Amino acid sequence: ERGVNRVGINAVAERAGVNKVLIYRYFGGWEGLMERFLHEGHFLTDYNQQFLEKHPEIDPKIKKQTRIDYLVGLLRELKVRMPAQEMLKWEISNPGSYLSQQLVLARNESFQKVLDKIFTNDKEDQSAVTAILVSGITMLLLIAPNQNQFMSLDLQSDEGWQRIEQAIHQICDTLTP
Known part of the structure; x- marks a missing residue:
């Protein structure tokens, strides 16, 4: 609250x-x-685990779409989970905290499992690409309550968020499968 x-x-x-x-x-x-x-219900690690459970095998033909589904799903889920957003804000503002450091370790381990499964590619640094996309999604979500607009994106409208989802599609479409 x-x-x-x-x-x-x-x-x-x-x-x-x-x-x-x-x-x-x-x-x-x-x-x-x-x-x-956080250990009872840390959103990001829970989301990653549930996504991997729903996608035990990834068909190489739809790997690109699976990446899009993961990132758009992350955006949509995190957008409606205000406690998770507040925890991310707390973590950012308390980087020296033991708890923050533990969260970083747990989250990185969780993200690595997703990377190993659906973001593997010898031609591109998928870890860096995914880090930029996830951090961009997170930043937009965290600033949205206090900013109406970021660049030309209306963060208060469904159309603005649809543009962000479309951008995720466009970025993923440029990546090698």
């Missing part, structure tokens, strides 16, 4: 209807609570 950077143990305890001492006892404080929250 308030965003991760504007919430603390008192607000969480109040909202949950528990004494804040219980949060300290069971989670060791704010960072422990956040760690549990």
Whole structure:
């Protein structure tokens, strides 16, 4: 409701209807609570795992479309998951945190599994290409609540987001299968 950077143990305890001492006892404080929250349902690693489970075998003929489906699906899912967006904002603003470092490790491992499965290609640096696309998607989603527009993209309209999805298609179409 308030965003991760504007919430603390008192607000969480109040909202949950528990004494804040219980949060300290069971989670060791704010960072422990956040760690549990993330490990119970970290969006990006969950999304990657579910995508791989739905696509156990990738037909080389449709590998390009599978990449598009992955990236557009990531955009659509992350767009409607405000808690996941807030966690990403928190992580960006707390880079030295032990929890942030653990999230980076878990996310990188999760992304590597996806890369190994659907973004492999000897002719292109798929890891770098995917990193640029995923970080661009993430950045646009994180700035959208506070910016109406980025370049000529209307971040407040369905048409603007459809243009972004179309751009993902165009970029992936230029890559070698």
